[in-house]
Amino acid sequence: xxxxxxxxxxxxxxxxxxxxxxxxxxxxxxxxxxxxxxxxxxxxxxxxxxxxxxxxxxxxxxxxxxxxxxxxxxxxxxxxxxxxxxxxxxxxxxxxxxxxxxxxxxxxxxxxxxxxxxxxxxxxxxxxxxxxxxxxxxxxxxxxxxxxxxxxxxxxxxxxxxxxxxxxxxxxxxxxxxxxxxxxxxxxxxxxxxxxxxxxxxxxxxxxxxxxxxxxxxxxxxxxxxxxxxxxxxxxxxxxxxxxxxxxxxxxxxxxxxxxxxxxxxxxxxxxxxxxxxxxxxxxxxxxxxxxxxxxxxxxxxxxxxxxxxxxxxxxxxxxxx
Numbered sequence: 001x002x003x004x005x006x007x008x009x010x011x012x013x014x015x016x017x018x019x020x021x022x023x024x025x026x027x028x029x030x031x032x033x034x035x036x037x038x039x040x041x042x043x044x045x046x047x048x049x050x051x052x053x054x055x056x057x058x059x060x061x062x063x064x065x066x067x068x069x070x071x072x073x074x075x076x077x078x079x080x081x082x083x084x085x086x087x088x089x090x091x092x093x094x095x096x097x098x099x100x101x102x103x104x105x106x107x108x109x110x111x112x113x114x115x116x117x118x119x120x121x122x123x124x125x126x127x128x129x130x131x132x133x134x135x136x137x138x139x140x141x142x143x144x145x146x147x148x149x150x151x152x153x154x155x156x157x158x159x160x161x162x163x164x165x166x167x168x169x170x171x172x173x174x175x176x177x178x179x180x181x182x183x184x185x186x187x188x189x190x191x192x193x194x195x196x197x198x199x200x201x202x203x204x205x206x207x208x209x210x211x212x213x214x215x216x217x218x219x220x221x222x223x224x225x226x227x228x229x230x231x232x233x234x235x236x237x238x239x240x241x242x243x244x245x246x247x248x249x250x251x252x253x254x255x256x257x258x259x260x261x262x263x264x265x266x267x268x269x270x271x272x273x274x275x276x277x278x279x280x281x282x283x284x285x286x287x288x289x290x291x292x293x294x295x296x297x298x299x300x301x302x303x304x305x306x307x308x309x310x311x312x313x314x315x316x317x318x319x320x321x322x
Contacts, residue, residue: 006062007107008037008087008103009081010038010090010091011092012024012025012038012080014045014049014076014094015043015070015073016047017047018047018051018052021094022056023130025040027098027099031100032100033101033103036062036086036090038064039083040063040064040094042066042067043070043075044068044069044071049094050065066083071177072177074174074176075177077174081169084166088163088165090162091161093159096208096210097207097208097210098207099205101206105121105202106163106202107163113200116199117196117197118191119162120155121139121202122201123207123209124209125209125211126208126209126210126211127211130208136205137158139156139157139161139203141155142287142288145241146198147193148241148242148249150192151185151245152245153252154188157209161207162184164191168191171191172187172193175187180226181227182223182227189233189237220261223260227253231250247280248284250281251280251284252284255273255277255295257273258274274299
């Protein structure tokens, strides 16, 4: 009997997401494109994530539970990719949601355009309880060159958005497990630096990105260190392209860290990062609307903190996902 080889392998890293994982996997079951395998990597969860996943695996043979000791997000993704059989890789975090045409839309693009290596879409942000937030991630790059654009702002947006050709991993390597953040950007930068593959943005919203109060709290120092390492690697790969853009690149990085500090309730650190961004390249604040909003929010920090808490559905600090 011939063994069916799926066209797409969906990698679902899952760490203590028992509250969300069923909804995530149901969004996969409901895809209009059905030729996929879903590899759910339980990264050492201490809750009943694996029990919930196993129930879905029993009713749908396309779903498979993989278990490993906790190693972080990159480790879980790499573990799933190593077990993947599909020609294409899709990423979906264990608390996010695909819209029903997500896979069908992206696979059609990869079929039809052989020079497109990575496809992604606009995204909607949702609260912990699943209700939409006013924030939409358009995915529009801020610069025509993808290397420069990625260094300024990760236009792919988040870890549940990209679908890409499996051969890219063979070409540039997998996720860097030494990075505790910026690991997505690092991989996209390595792909962009080949100058061989295009990134394609689908303007429609095809996935929901959940912002939740649980998970790892923001480690700003760690994020800054990871960002600096990724930038240094990009300079080493493409010095003529990247070096002239470094003031702008660092301005965007400090702006991003300011926004995270603001969301985490650390107003003084947010102000310090905004000052650093202004010193590097103040033009980003009138060229990029989200940067301007961050600047205004930091300057009006007491008001913006309350507004952020209300929009996300909780008053405590916003925290990142593992």
